Amino acid sequence: MTGGQILILICVLGFPIWSVAASVIAWKQSRRRKAAETAVSAMEERYRPIVNEEAEVQRLREVANSVSLDISNLRASYSEKKAVFDRLAKEVAIFDEKLAFAEMGVYEPHFDYTDSEQYKQAVLENRETQKRMVSNKTAAVANTEWTVSGSKAKGQTMNNRNVKLALRAFNNECDAAVANVRWNNANAMEKRIVNARQQIDNLNATNDIRITDEYLRQKLIELQLTHEYREKLKAEREERAEMARAAREEQKFLRDMERAEEEEAKYQKLLDKAKTDASKAAADQIGAYNEKILMLEKDLADAHAKFERAQAMAEKTRSGYVYIISNIGSFGEEVVKIGLTRRLDPADRVRELGDASVPFVFDTHAIIYSDDAPALERALHNEFQKTRINAQNFRKEFFRVSIDQVEQAVTRLAPGAPFFKDVEAQEYRETLARRNAMLAAVEPPELVAFPAMI
Template sequence: MKQAVKARAKVANEILQLKNSYKDKKKLFDKLAFEVAVYDEEVKLAELGFYKPYYDFDCSEDFKEKIATVKSKQKQMLTHKKAVYCNKEWTVDGNKRKGKAMLNKGIRLTARAFNNECDAAIANTRWNNVERMILRINKAFDAINKLNESNAILISHRYLTLKLEELRLTHEYKDKKQKEKEEQAEIKRQMREEVKLERELEKTLKEEDKYNKLLEKAKSEAEKAAGSRLEKLNEQIAQLDTELAEAHAKNERAKSMAQQTKLGHVYIISNIGSFGDNVYKIGMTRRLEPLDRVKELGDASVPFIFDVHAMIHTENAPALEKELHKAFDSKRLNLVNNRKEFFNVSLSEIETVAKKISVDAEFIEMAEARQYRESQAIREQMQQQNIKKKSFKELPDEI
């Protein structure tokens, strides 16, 4: 019995030791895995965290000026030997001058090594590795200082801070430049839209003027005509009256859209062949013919044309578009660039929200996706033909 108790106690002690050993090894493993991740370009973005901007400058030029200031401070620190320094006095063969020369050489080598590490990290910084590059600079700082422990040469924490500041500023400068580029592209697109509206207005004015002249001419001829000729001219006048009224309405609408920045259409479109089911673009256009905008979107950049599910005419298109975007903000496909107006949401959800804001909104549930469905049918037909060909080839020449 005593032996069994001793054996059990021994086993329990071994289990406890194994648990403690495992815990220590797991800590070491996690530490090493994290250090490897710093240099692993394939590591997932979420593992090292997303970068949070440090600065809130209005334009890229502000970043540029700040980078120049930071670099100037670094240069001053290097010049005054405050970036890399040594608090110990050295002698070589009892000679202080030789000791000072050796120390200065060590300081220059240390500065060059650290600067090279920092320059490489800053040059290779991208949107998905900023935190990793910050860790690399910190690791280089610790590693170089540790190597220099024997000769008491140190890189200052202030210099490290300036290098990290340069990295963050450079990254955010690039990011700001890209955003400014996108904003400029959007402004140019809006300008093109304005030009098209002006052209449409000019076109409708000419059209109304044409019908006016034709109507005046017909009325003038009718005054001098009689019998069947008069009857024919009266029919022509009635037809021209209708066409003139339509042209005038079109002209008034074009004028209104050119003068008012809010009047327009909000469109809901899909492209199953390009983006799959339950992916919709919610956008707006101020064009007189809103479908022209949809046709543009379905140009050579996507393999299939878009299907229109709703085209809502409204007095305040930006407000309606904004409300719909806000309602489905968490369902955006692109959570970074809000100008990409694609949402992973069902059409019934969009319809419910849209009709709360604009009760007259009409929706087409089924996407025709004609070219996509025809392509699928052709593909299926081709597969069937290939199967038949293959089965024929497998038939032996003789039996």
């Protein structure tokens, strides 16, 4: 029913018009007021969380403070764990045998002894010095006098045992480093000894026991002396091997010359005797003696020629040495040179090839003696003909082939010949180390991918 219909009904029923109008107006106002109250209630309900501005600001501040605290804790935890990671990475690097030694730097010799005996004597003297330090209790010291159950004597006994344990642990680490030191990890082993001393001192910090600086220095000297002693022994062995090879070849040539000389003297003696007998022989025997003299003269000429060949054996015989060498610093990986030399010392040829014409010296994989060296060289060349680098000039005897393939060919063509697969390339790797050191001095490389902080 509409408002007009209600008004007509009221009039029909006899109510005063002014009263009716007032009632309608009051009714409408009541409806509007209720609608407004409903809308206000809905708005208050919708925006109830931010009605109290100060309360909302305080809540947001608390949230911000909580987030900021979480971030600070995360950063602190990250920094702490990254410090541990960096420390462990350095420690692992010292023990990582696969680590490129160039990252650890090039070892520089500390001593200049002329032969291995002097190095050996120096090592023995160093070890005697260490023994005296241990006996005099200057290798490790306990700076605090403890009492155990009120007894200083028991405290001293405890200190002595802890010092022995510290020295035993440190000596074991040093012995392991000395036993495994080589030319490409000497610096890493020095750091290993220094690191071992630091860790043992940290573990004994509560007991106030430490390894002395002088004992650490003596251990480092032992490591350096032992390493250089082994390098000197290696050089002396190579020198002795070369001298032995040269001596064997010289003796072989001398024996051949002596036998040829003896044979020539024998025929000369027989010829002289035949001529003497011919001068005394009867006329009917002259013909036989002349034939004998001609035969002896021929034999003498052959013996003389044999003697001359023996004198120039290195130049006139087919015997010689086939060498297989590589130079990764100059030519890269999987490139070998297969050549022949008749020199008394074939290593001279290898050293000559590694002179100023190439950046680095060659590594020798095999030097094979053969009575028919040209045939062996030709067989190896034919084996790798398809991999020859210079297919135009066959005097350039370089082939792009792996060391394993060359070893297999040598095993098949020259059974029993020694072959060395390792490519030391010492000069090349030390050059890389120096270059890396110079670059690091200008701009240190980023060792890990983690940022310094977050």
